[in-house]
Amino acid sequence: MEVKEITNRDDDFAKWYTDVCKKADLIDYSSVKGSMIIRPLGYAIWEEIQKALDKMFKDTGHENVQMPMFIPESLLNVEKEHVEGFAPEVAWVTQGGKEKLEERMCVRPTSEVLFCEHYKKIIKTYRDLPKLYNQWCTIVRWEKTTRPFLRSREILWQEGHTMHRTSEEAIEETLKMFNIYKKFQEEYLALPVITGKKTEKEKFAGAEITYTIEAMMYDGYALQNGTSHYFGNHFADAFGIRFTDQDNKLKVPYQTSWGVSTRMIGGIIMTHGDNNGLVLPPKIAPWKVIIIPIGEVSEKLKELEEKLKENDITYKVDNSNKTPGFKFADAEVKGYPIRIELGKRDLENNQVTLVRRDTLEKIVVNYEEVLEKIKYLLETIQKDMFEKAKNRRDSMIYEAMTYDELKDIAENKPGFIKINWCGKTECEDKIKEDTTLKSRCIIEDEEVNGPCVVCKNKATTRIYIGKQY
Amino acid sequence: MEVKEITNRDDDFAKWYTDVCKKADLIDYSSVKGSMIIRPLGYAIWEEIQKALDKMFKDTGHENVQMPMFIPESLLNVEKEHVEGFAPEVAWVTQGGKEKLEERMCVRPTSEVLFCEHYKKIIKTYRDLPKLYNQWCTIVRWEKTTRPFLRSREILWQEGHTMHRTSEEAIEETLKMFNIYKKFQEEYLALPVITGKKTEKEKFAGAEITYTIEAMMYDGYALQNGTSHYFGNHFADAFGIRFTDQDNKLKVPYQTSWGVSTRMIGGIIMTHGDNNGLVLPPKIAPWKVIIIPIGEVSEKLKELEEKLKENDITYKVDNSNKTPGFKFADAEVKGYPIRIELGKRDLENNQVTLVRRDTLEKIVVNYEEVLEKIKYLLETIQKDMFEKAKNRRDSMIYEAMTYDELKDIAENKPGFIKINWCGKTECEDKIKEDTTLKSRCIIEDEEVNGPCVVCKNKATTRIYIGKQY
Numbered sequence: 001m002e003v004k005e006i007t008n009r010d011d012d013f014a015k016w017y018t019d020v021c022k023k024a025d026l027i028d029y030s031s032v033k034g035s036m037i038i039r040p041l042g043y044a045i046w047e048e049i050q051k052a053l054d055k056m057f058k059d060t061g062h063e064n065v066q067m068p069m070f071i072p073e074s075l076l077n078v079e080k081e082h083v084e085g086f087a088p089e090v091a092w093v094t095q096g097g098k099e100k101l102e103e104r105m106c107v108r109p110t111s112e113v114l115f116c117e118h119y120k121k122i123i124k125t126y127r128d129l130p131k132l133y134n135q136w137c138t139i140v141r142w143e144k145t146t147r148p149f150l151r152s153r154e155i156l157w158q159e160g161h162t163m164h165r166t167s168e169e170a171i172e173e174t175l176k177m178f179n180i181y182k183k184f185q186e187e188y189l190a191l192p193v194i195t196g197k198k199t200e201k202e203k204f205a206g207a208e209i210t211y212t213i214e215a216m217m218y219d220g221y222a223l224q225n226g227t228s229h230y231f232g233n234h235f236a237d238a239f240g241i242r243f244t245d246q247d248n249k250l251k252v253p254y255q256t257s258w259g260v261s262t263r264m265i266g267g268i269i270m271t272h273g274d275n276n277g278l279v280l281p282p283k284i285a286p287w288k289v290i291i292i293p294i295g296e297v298s299e300k301l302k303e304l305e306e307k308l309k310e311n312d313i314t315y316k317v318d319n320s321n322k323t324p325g326f327k328f329a330d331a332e333v334k335g336y337p338i339r340i341e342l343g344k345r346d347l348e349n350n351q352v353t354l355v356r357r358d359t360l361e362k363i364v365v366n367y368e369e370v371l372e373k374i375k376y377l378l379e380t381i382q383k384d385m386f387e388k389a390k391n392r393r394d395s396m397i398y399e400a401m402t403y404d405e406l407k408d409i410a411e412n413k414p415g416f417i418k419i420n421w422c423g424k425t426e427c428e429d430k431i432k433e434d435t436t437l438k439s440r441c442i443i444e445d446e447e448v449n450g451p452c453v454v455c456k457n458k459a460t461t462r463i464y465i466g467k468q469y
Numbered sequence: 470m471e472v473k474e475i476t477n478r479d480d481d482f483a484k485w486y487t488d489v490c491k492k493a494d495l496i497d498y499s500s501v502k503g504s505m506i507i508r509p510l511g512y513a514i515w516e517e518i519q520k521a522l523d524k525m526f527k528d529t530g531h532e533n534v535q536m537p538m539f540i541p542e543s544l545l546n547v548e549k550e551h552v553e554g555f556a557p558e559v560a561w562v563t564q565g566g567k568e569k570l571e572e573r574m575c576v577r578p579t580s581e582v583l584f585c586e587h588y589k590k591i592i593k594t595y596r597d598l599p600k601l602y603n604q605w606c607t608i609v610r611w612e613k614t615t616r617p618f619l620r621s622r623e624i625l626w627q628e629g630h631t632m633h634r635t636s637e638e639a640i641e642e643t644l645k646m647f648n649i650y651k652k653f654q655e656e657y658l659a660l661p662v663i664t665g666k667k668t669e670k671e672k673f674a675g676a677e678i679t680y681t682i683e684a685m686m687y688d689g690y691a692l693q694n695g696t697s698h699y700f701g702n703h704f705a706d707a708f709g710i711r712f713t714d715q716d717n718k719l720k721v722p723y724q725t726s727w728g729v730s731t732r733m734i735g736g737i738i739m740t741h742g743d744n745n746g747l748v749l750p751p752k753i754a755p756w757k758v759i760i761i762p763i764g765e766v767s768e769k770l771k772e773l774e775e776k777l778k779e780n781d782i783t784y785k786v787d788n789s790n791k792t793p794g795f796k797f798a799d800a801e802v803k804g805y806p807i808r809i810e811l812g813k814r815d816l817e818n819n820q821v822t823l824v825r826r827d828t829l830e831k832i833v834v835n836y837e838e839v840l841e842k843i844k845y846l847l848e849t850i851q852k853d854m855f856e857k858a859k860n861r862r863d864s865m866i867y868e869a870m871t872y873d874e875l876k877d878i879a880e881n882k883p884g885f886i887k888i889n890w891c892g893k894t895e896c897e898d899k900i901k902e903d904t905t906l907k908s909r910c911i912i913e914d915e916e917v918n919g920p921c922v923v924c925k926n927k928a929t930t931r932i933y934i935g936k937q938y
Contacts, residue, residue, distance in 0.1 A: 030586055031544055032574070035537035037587055040602070043533050064512045068504035069576075069607055069623055070560075075500050091539075092564040093576070096611035096622075097557050105501070107538075107562070107576070117499055118506055127789070133509070138538055138607070142565035153565075154538055320596070 006333070009275050013219045014147075020269055021148040024278040024334050034146045034153035038262070041334060044286035045265055046156060050136060052188055052284070053158065053260070056180050062132040062160060067114040069137070070105040075113050079238045082112060085205020089141045091153070107140040112206070112231075112257060115161035116239035119253075125244045126165050129253060130173070134160040149266035150223070150469050157261035163236065163253045165245065170254035171209075171230050177258040178211040178228035185225060189268055190281040190382060191215045192390035193225065194416070194464055196441035201425050207257075208232040214440045214464070216393045217270035220414025222440050222466040225267050228258035266469070271389050272358070278335030279357050281385050282378040289315040289374060290336040292327045295344030300367070304342065307371050313378075332357065337381050338374060358385050397464075401450050406465075410435040416466040418443060420459035422452035430454050431465060440464035475802070478744050482688045483616075489738055490617040493747040493803050503615045503622035507731070510803060513755035514734055515625060519605060521657055521753075522627065522729070525649050531601040531629060536583040538606070539574040544582050548707045551581060554674020558610045560622075576609040581675070581700075581726060584630035585708035588722075594713045595634050598722060599642070603629040618735035619692070619938050626730035632705065632722045634714065639723035640678075640699050646727040647680040647697035654694060658737055659750040659851060660684045661859035662694065663885070663933055665910035670894050676726075677701040683909045683933070685862045686739035689883025691909050691935040694736050697727035735938070740858050741827070747804030748826050750854050751847040758784040758843060759805040761796045764813030769836070773811065776840050782847075801826065806850050807843060827854050866933075870919050875934075879904040885935040887912060889928035891921035899923050900934060909933035 006023055007015040021027050026042035038046065054064075070093060077083050090106035108114065119131060136158045146152050160177060164170040178195065185191045193213045197203075203210035207229035215223045233252040245251045272279040282288055289308065293301050301317065308315050316336070318327045324341070331339045341353040352370050354363045358381050365373045396415030400406035409417050417437065421427060431437050431454060443462040452459045475492055476484040490496045495511035507515065523533075539562060546552050559575035577583065588600060605627045615621050629646060633639040647664070654660045662682045666672075672679035676698035684692045702721040714720045741748040751757055758777065762770050770786065777784045785805070787796045793810075800808045810822040821839050823832045827850050834842045865884030869875035878886050886906065890896060900906050900923060912931040921928045 028587060028590065030537055030583060031541055032537035032539050032583075035539065037537065037583075038535040040532035040534055043535055046535075047533065063509035064516065065509055066507040066512050066515075066625065068499055068501035068506065069609075070501050070504065072500055089566050091562045091566075093560045094563045095561040095573075097559065104564075114499060114501075114506075118497060121497065140538075156535065 006275060006277060009218065009273070016273075016275075017266075017270060018148065020273050020277050020333075026265070026269075026278070027148045034143060036148050036152055036154075038156070041286070042265065045268070045280070045284060046262055048284045048286055049188075049264060050158075053180075053184055054136075056184065057134050057158075057160070060132075060176065060180070062134045062162075065133045065135055066137065067108070067111050067118070067135060069108055071108050071111075071113060072103050072105050074103060075117060076106060078113060078116075079206055079235055082206040082235070086110065089143065091140045091142055108137075109139055109141050110257075110259075111135065111137075111139075111159055112161065112235060113239075115257075116235060116241065116255075119163050119236070120239050120241045123163060123241055123243050123253060126246055129163060129165045129243060130169065131163045132160075132173075133162065134158055147266075147469075149262050149269070155261050155263070157259050159259040160257060162256045163241070164255070165243075165251075165253060167232065167254045170256050174209065174211060174228050174230040174256045174258070177256070178213070181213050181226040181228065181258070181260055185213060185215065185264070185267075186386065188281065188283045189264060190283075190386040190389060191225070191267055191271055192386065192393050194441065196444055196464075198227075198441055199425075199428060199439045199463065201428055202439050204229045206231065206235060212441050214466075215267050215271060216396060216416060216466075217267070217469070218273070218392075219270070220396050220416075220467070222416065222468045223263065223267045223270065224468065225264055226258075226260040229256060231255040231257065272385055273335075276329070276360070277333030279385070280335040280337055282337040282382045285314075285335070285337050287314045287316045287336060288378055289313060289338045289340055290331045290334075291315060291317045291340045291342055292324060292331065293317065293319065293342050294324050297342050297344055297347060300347055301342055304340070304370065308374075311371060311375070313374060328355075332360075338377055340370070356381060358388075400453055403453055406431070406437075406453055407435060410437055414467075416440060416464045418446070418462060418464055419453040420448050420450045421461050421463050422455055422457045423460045424452075424455070427452055427454035436467055437465045438468055440466050440468075475744060475746060478687065478742070485742075485744075486735075486739060487617065489742050489746050489802070495734070495738075495747070496617045503612060505617050505621055505623075507625070510755070511734065514737070514749070514753060515731055517753045517755055518657075518733060519627075522649075522653055523605075525653065526603050526627075526629070529601075529645065529649070531603045531631075534602050534604055535606065536577070536580050536587070536604060538577055540577050540580075540582060541572050541574050543572060544586060545575060547582060547585075548675055548704055551675040551704070555579065558612065560609045560611055577606075578608055578610050579726075579728075580604065580606075580608075580628055581630065581704060582708075584726075585704060585710065585724075588632050588705070589708050589710045592632060592710055592712050592722060595715055598632060598634045598712060599638065600632045601629075601642075602631065603627055616735075616938075618731050618738070624730050624732070626728050628728040629726060631725045632710070633724070634712075634722060636701065636723045639725050643678065643680060643697050643699040643725045643727070646725070647682070650682050650695040650697065650727070650729055654682060654684065654733070654736075655855065657750065657752045658733060659752075659855040659858060660694070660736055660740055661855065661862050663910065665913055665933075667696075667910060668894075668897060668908045668932065670897055671908050673698045675700065675704060681910050683935075684736050684740060685865060685885060685935070686736070686938070687742070687861075688739070689865050689885075689936070691885065691937045692732065692736045692739065693937065694733055695727075695729040698725060700724040700726065741854055742804075745798070745829070746802030748854070749804040749806060751806040751851045754783075754804070754806050756783045756785045756805060757847055758782060758807045758809055759800045759803075760784055760786045760809045760811055761793060761800065762786065762788065762811050763793050766811050766813055766816060769816055770811055773809070773839065777843075780840060780844070782843060797824075801829075807846055809839070825850060827857075869922055872922055875900070875906075875922055876904060879906055883936075885909060885933045887915070887931060887933055888922040889917050889919045890930050890932050891924055891926045892929045893921075893924070896921055896923035905936055906934040907937055909935050909937075
C-alpha cells in the first residue's frame with residue numbers, strides 16, 4: 001500500500017496530468033484504444049456537472065430528447081460544409097449481425113443532421129417554434145492522439161439544438177446558452193474564462209458564428225471548454241425545413257447548437273490540481289468532506305455524520321484499515337475540499353482538525369463549531385479557488401505589438417497573447433505556422449491600438465491567441 | 470388541428486400501441502432504420518425512471534462508471550458461451566476516419582467483457598471486494614424486426630456488474646437487485662409482475678442463474694421487463710481475475726449482472742393505456758397535473774401554480790390557442806394523471822373540475838380544497854392502477870393439466886399458463902414449436918400437482934408459460 005507518487009507538476013506537466021487522472025482514480029485504460037473508462041469518482045463529478053447544467057437548461061425552457069446514435073452516410077452528406085468538417089474523423093459501422101449494410105452509417109460525431117431531419121417533420125407553423133431540444137449522450141470522433149478527458153475517441157457531452165422563427169431570436173439563444181456556460185464554469189468549476197467569437201477560420205463546420213469559452217490551464221495552454229453556434233438558416237434550408245409564419249408566408253427557421261463535454265473535467269484538473277493531486281471546487285465535488293477517524297471515535301463520528309446529513313453536506317468516511325498518513329495522502333490525491341481528522345485525543349480536548357484541500361491549511365476548531373466552520377470553508381474555498389486561478393491567469397496574459405514581440409512571448413512566456421489583427425486568414429495562418437499559436441477568440445471590449453501584428457496593415461480586430469489542447 | 474385518432478385497442482392491439490407511442494409524442498422515426506427518436510415526453514419518463522432507480526442503486530452501495538462503447542472482437546471472444554449468444558446480433562465498426570481498422574470492434578450489446586477486463590486490473594485482494602458498479606448507457610443489438618421501446622437496435626438501459634468474495638454474497642446481490650426491480654415496477658410503474666428463475670434454456674448467455682421479472686400486457690403477452698444474473702465465477706476465471714483472500718490463498722471472485730431498459734416504458738403503455746391514449750402512474754409521470762385554463766382566469770391560475778410549486782407537485786399549463794375540447798383530448802393522449810379544468814364559470818361558483826386520467830371520472834371540488842384533493846387523488850390513482858392491472862392479470866392466469874388443455878388455452882385464452890414440467894428441454898421445445906408459448910419462469914411457491922404436461926413423466930417443477938414480446 002504505497003503512497004501514490006505523482007510527477008512534479010513543474011517538471012513534466014503532461015505526465016503530472018495523466019498521473020493525477022490515474023491516481024485520483026478518475027479514469028483507467030482498457031483494450032479499446034483511444035477510449036477511457038471513467039471510474040466512480042470521475043463519473044460522480046460528471047453527474048454533478050450534469051445535474052447543475054441540466055437544471056439551468058430546463059429553467060430556460062429546454063427539453064431533453066434522445067436521437068439515434070448512428071447517422072446513415074447519405075444523411076451526413078446533406079450539408080456540404082458540415083460533412084467536410086466531420087467525415088474524416090468518424091467511425092463507420094459497415095456490418096450488422098451477419099449482414100453487410102447496404103449503406104454504411106457513422107457513429108454520431110455530433111447530431112445536427114439528425115435534429116434537422118426530425119425538425120423537418122415536426123415544425124409546420126410559427127406556433128411550433130421555438131423548438132428548444134437538448135440531449136446528453138456519447139459521440140465518437142476518430143482522434144489519432146488521445147488524452148483522458150481532453151481528446152478521446154468517445155466523448156460524453158450534451159448538445160443543444162434549437163430552431164427559431166427569426167434570426168434575432170436564434171442569436172439571442174446562442175448568447176443565452178453561451179452565458180449559461182460561462183456562468184457555470186466560473187461559479188461551479190471556479191474556472192476564470194475568456195469568451196468571445198471565433199474567427200472565420202476557427203468556427204464550427206457549417207456555423208455562421210461560433211462563440212467560445214476558453215480557459216487557461218496551469219501551463220498557459222488554452223482549453224476550449226464549450227461552444228455555442230449560430231447557424232443562420234442554411235442548414236435548415238438544406239434539410240427543407242419550412243414553416244408558415246404569422247403573415248402566412250412559408251419561411252425557413254433559424255438554428256443554434258451548443259455543447260460542453262467531460263473535457264471540463266480536464267479543465268478542473270489542469271487549473272486547480274497541484275503536486276498532491278486533484279483539487280475539487282466545493283460546488284462540483286461529489287463529496288464535500290472526507291472524514292478520517294483516528295482511534296475509537298465511533299460515537300462522535302455518528303453524531304457528526306448526522307449533522308452533515310441534516311445539512312445536506314455530502315461526505316465520505318475512510319474506514320479502511322490503512323494508516324492515517326496513507327489516508328491523508330489519499331484524501332488529497334482525490335481532491336475532497338475539506339478533510340476532517342476526527343481524532344480521539346483531539347476530541348478529549350473537545351477539538352476537531354479540519355484541513356483545506358486548496359491551501360492544505362490545518363484549522364483546529366471546537367467540536368460544537370465544526371458544522372458552521374465547514375459551511376464557511378466551503379464557500380470560502382470556492383471563492384478563493386476562483387480568485388487564485390483568475391490572478392494567475394491574468395498574470396499570464398500578454399500584449400504583443402510587433403511580430404518579433406509575439407514570437408518572443410510565444411517562445412518564453414506561457415499564456416495568452418493579445419494582438420491587433422487585420423482580419424485576414426493569411427495572417428492568422430502565418431502565426432500558426434511560425435509559432436503553434438492559434439486564434440482563441442475576438443476581443444470585443446478593447447479597441448484596436450496599432451497595426452496588424454503580422455502584415456502591419458490596418459488592424460480591424462483584437463484577438464487572443466495561444467497554444468491549445 | 471384534428472383530434473388525434475387512435476386505433477381501438479381491442480381491434481388491433483399492435484396498431485393501437487404504435488398509435489399511442491406516436492400520438493402521445495413519445496417517439497418518432499428517422500432514416501436510421503430500427504432506431505427511434507425518444508421525444509421530450511418519452512425521455513422525461515425515462516429520466517423519472519432513472520432518478521428513482523439510481524437512488525435505489527446508490528442507497529445499496531452501488532457506484533456509477535462509464536465503460537467504452539466499443540468492444541474489440543478478440544475481447545468479445547474471451548468467454549465462449551457469451552460470444553455465441555451475442556456475436557450474431559452486433560453492429561461492427563470496421564473503419565475509423567480514413568483507415569480500415571486492424572481489428573474490427575462491435576458496439577457493445579452488453580458490457581460483461583469490458584467490466585471483467587477492468588476488474589482484472591483493480592481487484593487484487595479481498596479488501597477490494599465487493600465491487601458494485603453500474604452504468605447508464607446505450608447498447609446496440611442488430612434486431613431484424615423492431616417496435617418502439619420493446620425491441621430496438623439501440624436500447625437505453627442500465628447494467629450493473631458486481632464482483633464478490635463468495636458465491637453466497639454474489640447470489641445475495643443477484644436477489645437484492647432482482648427485488649429492487651420488482652419493488653420499483655410494482656410501486657412506481659404500477660405493474661404487477663411475476664418473478665422467478667428462468668429455465669436452463671432461457672437464461673442469459675453465460676449465466677448460471679437468471680432471475681426474471683415478467684409483466685403481462687393488456688393482450689395477455691408477457692414482457693420480460695428486467696433480469697438479474699448470477700454468473701458463478703467462470704467468466705471471472707476466463708478473464709484471469711484473481712484475488713488474495715483472508716486465508717492468503719489466490720481465489721476467483723463471483724459475479725453478477727442485472728439490467729432494465731426503456732422497454733419498461735413499453736410495459737407502462739401496454740398495461741395501463743386505453744383507447745384515449747397513454748395513462749401514466751402518478752409516481753412516474755414527469756408532470757402529475759395538467760392545468761387547462763378556460764376563459765380569463767390568470768389570477769387564480771397563478772395562485773394555483775404557486776400552491777403546486779410549494780408542494781413539489783409537477784405540472785404543465787396548456788396555454789395554447791386550441792379549443793378546450795382539443796386540449797382535453799391532448800391531455801388524455803399524453804396520460805397526465807390529473808387534469809384540472811380551471812374555468813371562469815366554475816370559479817365564480819368557487820369550484821374547480823378535476824378529471825382522473827385512469828377512470829376519466831370528473832370531480833368537482835371547492836377551490837380551497839383543490840390541493841388536498843390532488844394529493845389524495847395522486848395516491849389513490851397510483852394504488853387503483855396497480856389493483857386494476859393486478860386483477861386483470863390474475864384473471865388471465867390459467868392452469869393446464871394436460872397437453873390438450875394447454876393447446877386449447879393457448880389458442881383461445883390470452884394470458885399466462887401454469888403447468889407441471891419434467892424439467893427436460895425437449896418438452897420445453899415441443900411447447901414452443903406447437904404453440905409459440907415460451908417458458909416465462911419457474912414457480913417457486915407452488916408444489917407440483919401432476920405429471921409433466923408434455924411427456925406425462927414425473928414432473929419436478931412448475932413453470933409459467935406464455936407468449937412474449
